[in-house]
Amino acid sequence: MFNTITPDIQLDMARLPRHIAIIMDGNGRWAQAQGLDRSAGHVQGVTTVRRITEEASRLGIGYLTLYAFSTENWNRPQAEVDALMHLIATAIERETPDLIKNHVRLRVVGDRSRMPADTLARLDRCVADTSAGDGLTLVLAISYSSRWEITDAARRIAAMAAAGEIDPSAITDDTVAGNLATAFMPDPDLLIRTGGDMRVSNFLLWQIAYAEIYVTDTFWPDFQPSDLRLAISDFQRRQRRFGLTGEQVK
Ligand code: FPP
Numbered sequence: 001m002f003n004t005i006t007p008d009i010q011l012d013m014a015r016l017p018r019h020i021a022i023i024m025d026g027n028g029r030w031a032q033a034q035g036l037d038r039s040a041g042h043v044q045g046v047t048t049v050r051r052i053t054e055e056a057s058r059l060g061i062g063y064l065t066l067y068a069f070s071t072e073n074w075n076r077p078q079a080e081v082d083a084l085m086h087l088i089a090t091a092i093e094r095e096t097p098d099l100i101k102n103h104v105r106l107r108v109v110g111d112r113s114r115m116p117a118d119t120l121a122r123l124d125r126c127v128a129d130t131s132a133g134d135g136l137t138l139v140l141a142i143s144y145s146s147r148w149e150i151t152d153a154a155r156r157i158a159a160m161a162a163a164g165e166i167d168p169s170a171i172t173d174d175t176v177a178g179n180l181a182t183a184f185m186p187d188p189d190l191l192i193r194t195g196g197d198m199r200v201s202n203f204l205l206w207q208i209a210y211a212e213i214y215v216t217d218t219f220w221p222d223f224q225p226s227d228l229r230l231a232i233s234d235f236q237r238r239q240r241r242f243g244l245t246g247e248q249v250k
Contacts, residue, residue, distance in 0.1 A: 009229040011059070012236050017189035019063040020056065020232075021211070023203055024048070026195030026219030033219075039083045044221035046091045055225035057102050057136040059232075063185050064138050065109075067203050071145035074114060085115070088142065089122040096126045105133030109181040110144035111152075137185065144181075146205035153179035182207055190235045192228075194220045210242050 024045060031041030049066060056064045068088055074081060092106070099106060106126050115123075123142070156179050160166040166175070177183060187207040191200070196217040200208065214231045216223070241249050 009226060009233050011229060011232055013060070015236055016059060016061060017212075017232060017235055018061070019065065019186050019188045020061055020190045020192065020228075021065040021067070021188035021204055021208070022052070023067045023191070023193040023195075023201060024220040024223075025193060025197060027221060029195065030219035030221040038080060039087075041219075041221055042084055042087055046087060048220055048223050049091070050095065051225055052223065052228055053104065053136070053138055054102070055228050057104055059229075061136055063188075064136060065141060065182075065185075065188065065204070066139070067141045067144070067201075069110070069142045069144070070202060071111065071114075071143060071148050072202065074143070085119045088140070089119040092126045092140075093122050096129055099126070099130050099138070100133070103133045103135030104130060105135070105137045106130045107137060107139045107184065108142055109139060109149070110142040111148050112143070114143045139182075139185065141203070145202040147202055149181050150176075150206060152181070177206070180206060187211065189240075190214060190231065192216070192231050194218055194223050210240065212238050212240065 027041030027045045028038040029041075030044065031038050034040075049068075053064060069084060073084070076084075106123075108123050108127060112120060123140070153176055157166065157171060157175060161168050161171075182204070187209065188204060188211045191204070191208050191211045191213050193200075193213070193215045196215065198215055200213075204211075212235050214234055216227060216231070218227055239246060239249065
């Protein structure tokens with residue numbers, strides 16, 4: 001008999017990514033593969049959100065950003081949009097006591113103007129109730145796209161310039177980064193995409209400039225804590241050079 005026990009994935013706890021961002025893809029394909037409605041995939045996806053948040057928190061990861069709903073997702077069939085909004089809001093409301101217990105702080109980034117009032121109210125309540133959390137910061141990107149975010153930042157910087165509050169020649173990388181919705185957190189070190197597609201889908205385009213990218217064929221509903229550890233261990237085997245030579249970073 002072969003030993004079917006998966007060897008534990010050893011991680012260097014001193015070199016964990018400070019910020020992990022995840023494109024949670026494959027809910028629909030997971031559901032279709034089992035002859036279920038797409039919405040069943042999203043329901044199962046929420047279960048994965050819970051276990052991956054727990055694992056990230058247990059490992060001591062600083063920030064976990066999840067792409068829960070993109071600007072482009074507004075163009076999906078209305079019933080799926082409504083179901084997703086409802087699912088996200090009810091899950092967040094239900095999980096709030098556990099988030100507080102585990103010192104998790106929730107933040108939301110995205111275009112609030114397009115979100116249903118009821119969803120916004122529930123998310124805002126959880127953000128307020130978890131604001132004292134000093135452990136993992138869980139960031140939900142909802143009604144989010146990088147192009148929306150960068151355009152919004154450009155608009156605000158232009159308004160400051162027009163008002164004479166900033167000199168256009170003094171605009172730097174930091175000015176742009178400081179006006180993004182994500183200004184409160186460091187850039188992701190590791191970007192994970194489930195579902196096998198090799199693309200970044202308008203997610204954190206500015207912020208992933210030097211992120212390590214990890215794509216797995218596993219659909220999001222099947223993604224396990226051991227898969228997260230595998231992605232982190234892959235990240236730990238890479239040499240991050242930030243544009244320098246291998247010799248320079250040694
Ligand atoms: C992509 O799968 C997934 C989404 C558009 C939604 C992800 C949302 C959740 C997992 C729920 C999040 C809940 C909380 C509480 C944050 P897809 O439908 O595009 O899958 P496909 O590529 O197989 O069609």
